Amino acid sequence: MAEDYVKLLKQQEALLATAKKRQGQLPQPRTTRRELEQEYERTGLSDLRARNGNHLVKQTFIGEAYKPSIADINDLKPIHLRELRLETHHLGRILIVPISCNAVRITAVQTGIEDEHDRVERLAVCNTDLGISPSQTLPRGSVLAIKEPYYKATSDGGVIVRVDHPSDFLILNEYDPIIPLSLRPRVQAVEEERSAEEVKKEGNVAVGLKQYRKATRLYTVAIALCGDDDAMLGRALHRNRALSNHYIGHYEAAHADAIAAIIPDVQADDTKSVELNTKAHLRAGRASYELGHFEDAARMFTEAIRTHTDNDVNIELARALDRLREAKTGLFSFLSDRFLGGLPPRLDCASIVKNTEVRASLGRRKGLFAVKSFSAGDLILCEKAFCSSLGSDDNQMTNITINLNTKRMSVGTHASLHTKLVTQLQRNPKQASAYLELYDGTKSSSTPPATTANPPIDVFRVQSILELNAFGLQDAPPPSSPKKAAKKALRPANDSTAIFLRASYMNHACDANAYRTFISDMLVLRATRAIAMDEELTIAYTRADPASADYGTTFSHWGFTCECVVCKAETHPKGSISHRRKVVREADESANDPANEASDKVTPSKAQVAAAEKLLKRVEGAYRQPGFEPGVPKLGATAIAFWLMRAHMLDSCDPEKCIKLGTTVLASLGFDVVVDTAVYLSQLHEVVEGKESIVSAQYAVWAEEMWAVCRGSKRGFGERYGV
Numbered sequence: 001m002a003e004d005y006v007k008l009l010k011q012q013e014a015l016l017a018t019a020k021k022r023q024g025q026l027p028q029p030r031t032t033r034r035e036l037e038q039e040y041e042r043t044g045l046s047d048l049r050a051r052n053g054n055h056l057v058k059q060t061f062i063g064e065a066y067k068p069s070i071a072d073i074n075d076l077k078p079i080h081l082r083e084l085r086l087e088t089h090h091l092g093r094i095l096i097v098p099i100s101c102n103a104v105r106i107t108a109v110q111t112g113i114e115d116e117h118d119r120v121e122r123l124a125v126c127n128t129d130l131g132i133s134p135s136q137t138l139p140r141g142s143v144l145a146i147k148e149p150y151y152k153a154t155s156d157g158g159v160i161v162r163v164d165h166p167s168d169f170l171i172l173n174e175y176d177p178i179i180p181l182s183l184r185p186r187v188q189a190v191e192e193e194r195s196a197e198e199v200k201k202e203g204n205v206a207v208g209l210k211q212y213r214k215a216t217r218l219y220t221v222a223i224a225l226c227g228d229d230d231a232m233l234g235r236a237l238h239r240n241r242a243l244s245n246h247y248i249g250h251y252e253a254a255h256a257d258a259i260a261a262i263i264p265d266v267q268a269d270d271t272k273s274v275e276l277n278t279k280a281h282l283r284a285g286r287a288s289y290e291l292g293h294f295e296d297a298a299r300m301f302t303e304a305i306r307t308h309t310d311n312d313v314n315i316e317l318a319r320a321l322d323r324l325r326e327a328k329t330g331l332f333s334f335l336s337d338r339f340l341g342g343l344p345p346r347l348d349c350a351s352i353v354k355n356t357e358v359r360a361s362l363g364r365r366k367g368l369f370a371v372k373s374f375s376a377g378d379l380i381l382c383e384k385a386f387c388s389s390l391g392s393d394d395n396q397m398t399n400i401t402i403n404l405n406t407k408r409m410s411v412g413t414h415a416s417l418h419t420k421l422v423t424q425l426q427r428n429p430k431q432a433s434a435y436l437e438l439y440d441g442t443k444s445s446s447t448p449p450a451t452t453a454n455p456p457i458d459v460f461r462v463q464s465i466l467e468l469n470a471f472g473l474q475d476a477p478p479p480s481s482p483k484k485a486a487k488k489a490l491r492p493a494n495d496s497t498a499i500f501l502r503a504s505y506m507n508h509a510c511d512a513n514a515y516r517t518f519i520s521d522m523l524v525l526r527a528t529r530a531i532a533m534d535e536e537l538t539i540a541y542t543r544a545d546p547a548s549a550d551y552g553t554t555f556s557h558w559g560f561t562c563e564c565v566v567c568k569a570e571t572h573p574k575g576s577i578s579h580r581r582k583v584v585r586e587a588d589e590s591a592n593d594p595a596n597e598a599s600d601k602v603t604p605s606k607a608q609v610a611a612a613e614k615l616l617k618r619v620e621g622a623y624r625q626p627g628f629e630p631g632v633p634k635l636g637a638t639a640i641a642f643w644l645m646r647a648h649m650l651d652s653c654d655p656e657k658c659i660k661l662g663t664t665v666l667a668s669l670g671f672d673v674v675v676d677t678a679v680y681l682s683q684l685h686e687v688v689e690g691k692e693s694i695v696s697a698q699y700a701v702w703a704e705e706m707w708a709v710c711r712g713s714k715r716g717f718g719e720r721y722g723v
């Protein structure tokens with residue numbers, strides 16, 4: 001499968017090179033308006049998705065990166081469709097065109113545009129909000145401004161105006177003076193004569209119709225018309241816009257509007273103003289809650305409750321106080337031993353990150369550090385996802401994203417996570433700066449100083465950060481067996497990915513001191529051993545596969561080579577590497593072979609056990625190599641030693657042999673944990689040494705601790721092991 005992707009990447013690079021050859025050309029019109037209309041009526045998603053067996057596969061190619069336009073719309077010189085040159089960014093120019101077709105969502109939202117000279121073109125707007133229908137993103141009949149337009153040759157030999165950065169296009173208000181007279185609607189007459197009050201009423205109608213984007217635009221027009229003339233009306237407009245902004249997810253703007261709506265110095269008997277302020281406080285509190293600013297949310301709800309004793313507000317305040325408690329104490333109900341209930345895929349909860357700090361990490365830019373000491377099993381942090389894309393959102397479809405800039409390929413929900421992130425960052429610029437601080441793979445990876453208050457979001461940068469920082473919510477870390485790895489090449493569509501702003505700063509170590517797991521969209525990080533204050537926190541990004549021929553390139557996706565003792569030993573230049581890989585592969589295949597089942601139902605035969613014992617001996621022999629001093633984990637022995645331990649336990653003949661095999665499993669892992677093995681060892685020591693066995697008790701405690709490390713909490717341990 002990986003070869004297929006390399007082929008795809010090469011194909012796209014070749015297409016890009018062919019397209020580049022047409023750079024500067026002025027193609028003649030090939031399509032009529034009618035043809036375009038028909039094309040978009042016909043086009044459905046199914047046309048553009050390749051089928052792979054029963055599985056839908058959607059491919060997204062991230063083309064050559066370019067920066068979003070930072071030019072002011074009024075400083076740009078108009079350009080016509082017939083002047084557009086291929087493979088060119090028309091810097092300093094603006095395209096003002098009506099939308100002439102119904103928009104459809106393919107990978108991007110596509111439609112037809114035409115100018116006043118009756119020239120038509122295809123338009124593709126990428127990275128648009130998934131929650132908005134194509135017809136709302138690009139409403140037919142409305143006039144669009146495209147800043148510094150990019151005209152492209154497509155892979156089928158056609159041409160298209162392509163917008164990658166959502167901030168590079170905007171739907172113009174129909175009265176906007178920038179629209180050429182010939183494109184203005186005939187009825188547009190008296191905008192200047194309309195009052196702020198009239199426009200506000202229109203906004204209220206739009207709210208009534210749930211057209212919150214339109215309402216927000218109208219309130220903005222009304223605020224401009226109102227100026228400083230009428231403070232009361234101005235506050236009312238901000239109060240209304242707080243609501244419409246909230247509905248479209250612009251929480252930062254909603255909060256600012258709600259605060260601007262608060263009437264100062266209100267007397268207690270001025271019931272009308274008191275009521276209006278209650279509304280403003282409520283809206284500010286709700287916006288803060290969505291932004292995870294629970295302290296402010298609680299303050300705002302408390303203010304609202306002072307004048308308004310509605311039970312719903314009490315519930316909202318209680319919720320905000322719960323979040324505050326979680327963030328301060330780390331006591332989450334779903335982490336408690338007794339909590340066994342099912343959980344929604346996205347949790348309503350706070351994060352607790354105060355025991356960690358982002359600091360410089362030698363040779364790795366930044367890292368995450370402990371600000372206090374931890375014992376093994378301790379909770380280090382719990383972090384709610386900043387943005388997540390769940391496989392269940394994607395309807396049994398596998399997304400493949402191939403980035404021609406970074407040459408990285410991602411499979412799973414990365415494509416929709418990218419679109420969601422772009423939307424979220426655009427809506428909430430303060431949050432955007434925290435995301436854009438994350439590592440993007442370049443040497444100068446930090447946010448360039450902003451030239452404007454709300455700099456446009458560079459979608460290519462969002463993508464490269466995503467590639468290096470996203471966590472797969474279900475694999476912590478992914479399986480190492482070749483069979484499972486092969487399956488992973490085309491992950492199931494229900495794979496989920498998320499961004500965690502704090503946990504992303506953790507660097508990799510194979511013998512990591514922390515282990516992450518996930519409860520819904522919450523990342524739970526626990527210490528795998530004692531951690532000193534100021535020690536850097538590390539996790540294993542992925543478990544290297546000791547049977548894989550390309551062990552040394554395991555971390556090439558992230559652009560580093562692991563220098564840990566295991567990786568160094570596994571790639572030691574003087575070792576017989578290919579022989580060891582071969583023996584380990586054989587042992588893994590044998591342990592995972594369904595014909596060698598060792599379970600409560602099937603006890604393996606003596607011949608199978610003898611064959612496995614031989615294999616383990618060969619594996620152990622293959623590890624007598626430079627670099628593998630005693631104490632260095634020998635990962636290739638794990639699967640076969642664990643299989644043997646189970647087989648012997650099922651046969652229940654020789655507890656001492658089982659203990660030996662169990663300790664081989666743990667020694668082979670060195671840094672990893674297998675709770676089953678620890679529980680078995682606890683039981684076996686009890687059999688050999690009696691009920692008072694101290695080693696048995698220690699294994700039992702350790703097993704429970706490690707269960708919590710591996711799963712985030714202890715819930716479920718008792719049920720599985722009957723304790």
Ligand SMILES: C[S@@+](CC[C@H](N)C(=O)[O-])C[C@H]1O[C@@H](n2cnc3c(N)ncnc32)[C@H](O)[C@@H]1O
Nearest residue numbers: 364365366439468469504505506507508558560
């Ligand atoms: C998710 S980021 C981790 C935080 C990052 N160091 C930063 O400055 O924001 C992943 C990147 O960190 C670096 N990194 C992580 N673990 C490393 C390691 N063990 N050795 C060298 N570089 C590492 C790599 O550049 C990798 O692409």
